[in-house]
Amino acid sequence: MKKVKKLKKIRDLKQLIEQKEQERQQETRKVIAVSAGTCGQARGALEVIKALKKSLKAAGLNDQVVLRITGCHGFCEAEPNLIIYPDRIFYQKLTPADVPTIVEETIKDGRVVEKYLYRDPVTKRRVWYENEIPFYQKQKRIVLGDNVFVDPTSLYDYLSIGGFRSFLKALEELSPENIIETVKKSGLRGRGGAGFPTGVKWEATRRSPGQPKYIICNGDEGDPGAYMDRSVLEGNPYRVIEGMMIGALAIGASEGYFYVRDEYPLAVRHVTFALEQLYQAGLLGKNILGSGFSFDLHITKGAGAFVCGEETALIASIEGKVGEPRQRPPFPAQKGLWGKPTCINNVETWANIPLIIKNGADWFSSIGTRGSKGTKIFSLVGKINNTGLVEVPMGITLREIIYDIGGGIPDGKAFKAVQTGGPSGGCLPASMLDLPIDYESLTAAGSIMGSGGMIVMDEKTCMVDVALYFLNFLRDESCGKCISCREGTQRMWEIVKDISEGKGKPGDLELLEELAIATKEASMCGLGQTAANPVLSTLRYFRHEFEAHIYEKRCPAGVCKSLIRYVVIPEKCTGCEACKRACPTGAITGTRKDVHSIIYDKCIKCGACLDACRFEAIEAQRDEAITVIKEVSI
Amino acid sequence: MITMKINGVEVKAEEGWTILDTAKFYGLEIPTLCHHEGLTPYGACRLCLVEIGEGPKAKLVSSCTYPAEEGLVVHTDTKRVIQARRMMIELMLSVAPYSKTIQDLASKFGVTRMRFKIRNEECILCGLCVRMCAEQMDGKAIGFQNRGYQRKISTPFDIRSEECRLCGGCIYICPACQLRCQGPQEESAICNACLTMDPTCLDYYNELQCWMYDAGRCGTCVREKK
Numbered sequence: 001m002k003k004v005k006k007l008k009k010i011r012d013l014k015q016l017i018e019q020k021e022q023e024r025q026q027e028t029r030k031v032i033a034v035s036a037g038t039c040g041q042a043r044g045a046l047e048v049i050k051a052l053k054k055s056l057k058a059a060g061l062n063d064q065v066v067l068r069i070t071g072c073h074g075f076c077e078a079e080p081n082l083i084i085y086p087d088r089i090f091y092q093k094l095t096p097a098d099v100p101t102i103v104e105e106t107i108k109d110g111r112v113v114e115k116y117l118y119r120d121p122v123t124k125r126r127v128w129y130e131n132e133i134p135f136y137q138k139q140k141r142i143v144l145g146d147n148v149f150v151d152p153t154s155l156y157d158y159l160s161i162g163g164f165r166s167f168l169k170a171l172e173e174l175s176p177e178n179i180i181e182t183v184k185k186s187g188l189r190g191r192g193g194a195g196f197p198t199g200v201k202w203e204a205t206r207r208s209p210g211q212p213k214y215i216i217c218n219g220d221e222g223d224p225g226a227y228m229d230r231s232v233l234e235g236n237p238y239r240v241i242e243g244m245m246i247g248a249l250a251i252g253a254s255e256g257y258f259y260v261r262d263e264y265p266l267a268v269r270h271v272t273f274a275l276e277q278l279y280q281a282g283l284l285g286k287n288i289l290g291s292g293f294s295f296d297l298h299i300t301k302g303a304g305a306f307v308c309g310e311e312t313a314l315i316a317s318i319e320g321k322v323g324e325p326r327q328r329p330p331f332p333a334q335k336g337l338w339g340k341p342t343c344i345n346n347v348e349t350w351a352n353i354p355l356i357i358k359n360g361a362d363w364f365s366s367i368g369t370r371g372s373k374g375t376k377i378f379s380l381v382g383k384i385n386n387t388g389l390v391e392v393p394m395g396i397t398l399r400e401i402i403y404d405i406g407g408g409i410p411d412g413k414a415f416k417a418v419q420t421g422g423p424s425g426g427c428l429p430a431s432m433l434d435l436p437i438d439y440e441s442l443t444a445a446g447s448i449m450g451s452g453g454m455i456v457m458d459e460k461t462c463m464v465d466v467a468l469y470f471l472n473f474l475r476d477e478s479c480g481k482c483i484s485c486r487e488g489t490q491r492m493w494e495i496v497k498d499i500s501e502g503k504g505k506p507g508d509l510e511l512l513e514e515l516a517i518a519t520k521e522a523s524m525c526g527l528g529q530t531a532a533n534p535v536l537s538t539l540r541y542f543r544h545e546f547e548a549h550i551y552e553k554r555c556p557a558g559v560c561k562s563l564i565r566y567v568v569i570p571e572k573c574t575g576c577e578a579c580k581r582a583c584p585t586g587a588i589t590g591t592r593k594d595v596h597s598i599i600y601d602k603c604i605k606c607g608a609c610l611d612a613c614r615f616e617a618i619e620a621q622r623d624e625a626i627t628v629i630k631e632v633s634i
Numbered sequence: 635m636i637t638m639k640i641n642g643v644e645v646k647a648e649e650g651w652t653i654l655d656t657a658k659f660y661g662l663e664i665p666t667l668c669h670h671e672g673l674t675p676y677g678a679c680r681l682c683l684v685e686i687g688e689g690p691k692a693k694l695v696s697s698c699t700y701p702a703e704e705g706l707v708v709h710t711d712t713k714r715v716i717q718a719r720r721m722m723i724e725l726m727l728s729v730a731p732y733s734k735t736i737q738d739l740a741s742k743f744g745v746t747r748m749r750f751k752i753r754n755e756e757c758i759l760c761g762l763c764v765r766m767c768a769e770q771m772d773g774k775a776i777g778f779q780n781r782g783y784q785r786k787i788s789t790p791f792d793i794r795s796e797e798c799r800l801c802g803g804c805i806y807i808c809p810a811c812q813l814r815c816q817g818p819q820e821e822s823a824i825c826n827a828c829l830t831m832d833p834t835c836l837d838y839y840n841e842l843q844c845w846m847y848d849a850g851r852c853g854t855c856v857r858e859k860k
Binding site for chain 2: 305307322326327329330474475476477478479480481482483484486487488489490491493494511514515518521522523524
């Protein structure tokens with residue numbers, strides 16, 4: 001571990017920041033920034049880094065190049081990738097074998113290697129520079145943007161981009177009331193999903209009687225397909241900590257907690273590391289920089305319960321109790337951790353604070369719409385060309401995110417729906433594509449902003465299946481305290497499961513709706529109150545699909561296994577045997593260059609043949625055998 | 635003193651009271667299952683739901699856990715409340731159809747059908763037994779296990795707990811397993827008998843002569859309502 005010098009006075013920190021900023025400005029060497037967040041590491045970034053170190057050493061360039069291992073750059077589709085500064089040359093989808101060429105050609109001779117560059121799928125041209133890639137162009141990366149410039153394990157790296165200047169400003173120039181006023185004026189709202197104004201929450205906690213006061217960073221990001229908080233914590237933990245320190249100053253808190261799920265080992269490691277360095281540097285602990293301000297930060301690991309993202313459950317979990325929500329009021333701002341006033345904010349909210357203090361409330365409120373200010377990070381996943389983290393100003397339309405930034409749907413398929421807000425959110429259809437994204441309009445459309453998951457679905461997605469998936473998630477993740485949520489999600493799951501298996505009855509949809517509304521109304525916490533959203537929104541926009549499942553026993557998208565069977569289209573089959581090889585049960589017969597056929601008794605409907613076929617010769621058709629059941633049941 | 639409005643009537647509540655306490659004090663009936671005066675409020679059964687606030691911001695909360703607040707506007711019997719309560723009763727019936735307490739609630743609130751598959755667990759996980767054991771008997775022998783649909787009440791590791799003194803406090807307080815209802819059949823989970831029938835015994839004896847001191851509510855001597 002790199003040792004850092006202990007800072008004793010405010011002046012020391014100022015000098016250090018200035019020195020580090022200067023060092024960065026005067027840096028003349030080439031910098032290679034390799035994206036090595038969890039996603040990058042999964043795609044082999046660590047091997048690329050190893051190869052880079054080896055090649056640089058072999059070429060004798062060790063001292064002439066700075067190798068910076070950073071957090072996620074956002075463009076997950078192009079992992080592992082690296083950016084070479086100062087030119088910002090962007091190389092993507094690298095393997096360790098590609099590294100020697102890059103070192104030889106680009107680092108040594110300054111030539112660009114065409115084949116590793118990003119290729120624009122629309123214009124078919126290679127893009128040289130990072131900022132010219134369409135994925136980045138429409139984004140406004142105020143929170144994520146710095147991930148590229150800092151090594152998340154180096155305090156000095158963070159200082160060199162002006163880190164902790166906001167904290168100094170808050171400490172020296174602003175009174176707690178001023179800070180709260182600035183945050184209120186900026187219009188920042190909680191990024192965890194509910195969108196409560198951050199400044200108001202801070203003020204309530206400050207005014208609430210009781211000492212000591214606590215602040216908590218909620219990093220229990222449990223939505224399937226969402227990983228914004230993880231990337232922020234992995235890529236720039238100091239930014240979040242600086243935000244919390246400013247918050248502690250404003251609120252008058254003396255102790256803070258990070259609550260990070262244990263499924264994020266890299267985030268936990270980087271935060272733990274950052275905390276250790278800050279304690280060493282004297283930026284955390286008693287009497288920070290001789291200013292009289294004391295602040296301790298701890299990290300608590302969550303044991304993997306979705307419901308612990310709910311603030312009261314999270315507090316119970318930190319206290320060592322079962323992670324079950326309780327009634328609010330009293331709100332955490334009145335009675336939170338250990339019964340003391342507590343302010344909980346999401347990772348992204350805290351990460352926005354240093355920017356607001358640094359650039360002012362007006363700068364922040366100039367971004368976004370009337371009710372929703374600033375930017376929001378979304379994790380764009382599912383059936384989309386450019387998977388990745390996108391940070392966009394509020395008010396941007398879904399169409400811009402999906403088509404301009406996301407690059408549209410792969411394989412020329414049609415867009416069907418986008419699921420926002422995770423299991424508590426809803427599915428929005430193509431007619432909603434021009435919806436501007438902010439808290440109010442998403443809620444009005446039957447979804448929620450949530451923490452920022454955005455799952456894109458194409459025409460081959462069955463909405464009944466989607467509803468079933470989320471209900472299955474929720475019935476498992478509900479804490480089970482309220483009968484409305486525990487039995488409600490379980491019974492909704494049973495009904496939707498029956499529908500997806502062709503056992504749906506007339507009247508099921510009405511019951512489903514009634515139950516969904518009761519679950520929403522009667523539950524105690526946010527999980528139960530939004531648990532019905534996946535059902536209600538799919539029923540609202542895709543009712544015809546549910547009806548097709550119930551009355552016609554047909555799955556229009558060809559997904560629900562009980563209602564379909566796979567058939568070979570003889571005209572299209574070339575007899576390549578790809579499906580035959582893929583079939584795990586040997587259900588496909590036919591010799592080479594002959595039309596294949598499927599033996600239905602052996603077929604388990606796994607869909608492997610469908611994926612394997614390159615000629616679209618396998619189709620999911622309505623299983624005619626279902627008709628018999630239909631006639632009997634009605 | 636806290637001043638608030640319940641069903642349009644101005645009421646006064648002591649500091650620290652819940653909405654339920656206040657309503658009870660004024661004689662307003664709110665049904666409860668998981669609530670007991672000797673135990674801490676939990677808010678699991680969602681039967682004591684009331685509507686608070688007005689206009690679009692009105693919402694349902696469990697009155698047993700919601701503290702009385704200055705200026706709060708409460709309604710205990712709106713259509714919204716009753717509908718939600720009915721659904722809660724229907725859900726409870728689906729997991730504990732042989733509980734007389736729940737069957738009686740169903741009759742009382744006019745729940746005449748149960749549209750879910752019966753999964754008889756004889757338990758609605760109200761948590762009364764857990765709190766009874768921990769708070770009154772000082773045992774902490776039983777607790778909740780798992781979460782979501784797998785949640786159940788048991789001893790640690792499902793083995794006989796050394797903490798358990800077999801005091802029977804948990805059974806005494808259970809609303810689901812103590813009083814039995816013989817009504818539900820396989821095809822229908824609803825009994826709807828006792829509360830909708832006149833007791834025949836009262837034709838011959840008066841209330842004081844009932845040997846169970848429970849005239850008309852025992853369900854043993856019933857006939858259909860005329």
